[in-house]
Amino acid sequence: MTTANPTQPPTKAPNLPPPVGRSLSVRVLDEGMYDDLRLIMQTGCDASAAVRQALLIVANVYYEAWARGLTPPGMTPRVCGATVERHRAVRQSDQDV
16 A cells, blocks of 8 residues: 655645536626626626626637647637627518618
C-alpha cells in the first residue's frame, strides 16, 4: 500500500460550476461590467438571460479555439475579433403592396 508523499503539494481539484438547477450569483464589479450588462440587456432580455447569452458565446469561442488547436486546452484564448451576420428582416406576406 502506498502513502501520499508529505512533501508533495496536494493536487488542485478542478473548478466546477454549480450543479444543474442551482443558482449562480455574479457580482457587478465595476462601471465597465455594468455598462456591458446594460448593453446586452438593450435587446430586451433580463440580467440572467444576458449572462447566459454571454456565457454561451464565450464557451463556444473557447471550444472552437481548443478544438482547432489555436490555444492549448485549458488556456484562455486571445480573442481578437468576431464575425457578425448582417440583420435581414423577414418579409411577411401582409407587407406586400
